[in-house]
Amino acid sequence: MEKITKEDILEALSKVVEPDLKKDIVSLELVSDLVFDDTQISFKVAVQNAAMHSRNRMQEACEFALERKFGKSVKISCEIIGMKKSETNQTKMKGIKNIIAVASGKGGVGKSTITANLAIGLAQKGYKVGLVDADIYGPSQPLMFDVQHEKPLGKNINGKQHIVPIESYGVKLLSIGFFADVNQAVIWRGPMATKALAQMVFDADWGELDYLVLDLPPGTGDIHLSLVQSMPITGAVIVSTPQNIALADARKGINMFQLDTINVPVLGIVENMAWFSPEELPNNKYFIFGNEGAKNLAAQLDVPLLGQIPLVQSIRESGDAGRPAILQETSPTAIAFKEMTDNIIEQINWRNESLDPTKIVPVEYGAPKCST
Ligand SMILES: Nc1ncnc2c1ncn2[C@@H]1O[C@H](COP(=O)(O)OP(=O)(O)OP(=O)(O)O)[C@@H](O)[C@H]1O
Numbered sequence: 001m002e003k004i005t006k007e008d009i010l011e012a013l014s015k016v017v018e019p020d021l022k023k024d025i026v027s028l029e030l031v032s033d034l035v036f037d038d039t040q041i042s043f044k045v046a047v048q049n050a051a052m053h054s055r056n057r058m059q060e061a062c063e064f065a066l067e068r069k070f071g072k073s074v075k076i077s078c079e080i081i082g083m084k085k086s087e088t089n090q091t092k093m094k095g096i097k098n099i100i101a102v103a104s105g106k107g108g109v110g111k112s113t114i115t116a117n118l119a120i121g122l123a124q125k126g127y128k129v130g131l132v133d134a135d136i137y138g139p140s141q142p143l144m145f146d147v148q149h150e151k152p153l154g155k156n157i158n159g160k161q162h163i164v165p166i167e168s169y170g171v172k173l174l175s176i177g178f179f180a181d182v183n184q185a186v187i188w189r190g191p192m193a194t195k196a197l198a199q200m201v202f203d204a205d206w207g208e209l210d211y212l213v214l215d216l217p218p219g220t221g222d223i224h225l226s227l228v229q230s231m232p233i234t235g236a237v238i239v240s241t242p243q244n245i246a247l248a249d250a251r252k253g254i255n256m257f258q259l260d261t262i263n264v265p266v267l268g269i270v271e272n273m274a275w276f277s278p279e280e281l282p283n284n285k286y287f288i289f290g291n292e293g294a295k296n297l298a299a300q301l302d303v304p305l306l307g308q309i310p311l312v313q314s315i316r317e318s319g320d321a322g323r324p325a326i327l328q329e330t331s332p333t334a335i336a337f338k339e340m341t342d343n344i345i346e347q348i349n350w351r352n353e354s355l356d357p358t359k360i361v362p363v364e365y366g367a368p369k370c371s372t
Pocket residue numbers: 104106107108109110111112113114135138140217218272273309310311312313314315316317319320
């Protein structure tokens with residue numbers, strides 16, 4: 001009889017697909033506790049749907065795959081277990097290589113503008129990019145991507161509905177704005193909002209993504225905590241203006257990500273509205289919100305400054321017109337957004353090389369509170 005190796009077992013089991021997640025159980029890392037010799041193989045497989053019929057089906061599929069490979073004389077003992085909720089989320093994110101959360105603390109500092117330009121900047125470089133507008137109280141991405149009248153379709157995959165994101169400028173986009181009336185303020189209670197967000201992130205047909213960018217609502221409240229705890233965020237980008245009040249809130253935002261129970265690396269700070277430049281005099285700089293406040297904060301907190309974006313009328317106009325400024329290829333603002341994109345890619349690469357992947361925190365409630 002041929003010697004049984006771990007590689008051969010995993011090769012055989014890689015033919016078995018998790019029915020809800022539609023990927024093989026080996027690349028999803030669902031196989032555990034593998035013990036074997038030349039006469040027997042025992043292991044566990046985690047499944048998303050732990051109902052009896054679904055467990056039985058998985059067991060039969062694993063036994064069939066191994067029998068085909070090693071014959072009927074090898075004794076197979078395979079235990080099928082249910083995944084914990086946090087594991088389910090972690091596994092669902094498997095096709096998504098990096099999740100970037102864009103946050104601030106203070107409202108109106110330009111998170112959504114930065115997120116839209118960053119997502120398009122990444123797509124322009126050939127990456128596969130998704131964007132979730134997680135600002136359920138004031139979704140603005142559908143307008144910025146000029147798709148505010150689109151309605152995402154549902155797609156039935158193995159009996160489960162998945163939302164299909166809307167594509168614009170090479171970015172796959174989902175926003176609560178697609179599901180609520182544009183003129184109607186979306187006022188939801190926290191748990192409802194968190195559930196809607198979780199659906200957009202976990203139950204959407206994203207396919208493979210290099211980057212999923214999250215546009216967070218302003219603040220550091222409960223919704224932020226449950227959101228950042230429910231998915232493995234690779235890193236956070238903090239947006240601030242140079243103004244003192246915005247900087248104080250940016251600091252709170254940074255503190256939230258650095259809590260022991262969250263532990264999401266802060267990739268750095270983007271200084272938005274760093275100075276005002278009139279369109280006709282792009283070299284003139286007026287420091288109306290203060291000079292280099294975010295740059296100094298980055299130095300104080302020992303995090304990188306990822307970019308300085310001027311306050312320019314065309315950034316606001318292009319956002320409102322559904323054609324973000326980075327699309328105006330050679331303009332000074334497009335160049336500033338492209339430099340910011342390059343710096344963020346560099347920080348993510350550095351982070352992935354030097355730190356362990358972020359873990360989902362397996363608690364849903366009772367999270368530590370941050371001051372808002
Ligand atoms: N650098 C800039 N130059 C000119 N206008 C800008 C700039 N950045 C943002 N804006 C404008 O400022 C307003 C607020 O920006 P944005 O919506 O991106 O902020 P936000 O932080 O996402 O706000 P909220 O906290 O409400 O989600 C928008 O009208 C936007 O077009």
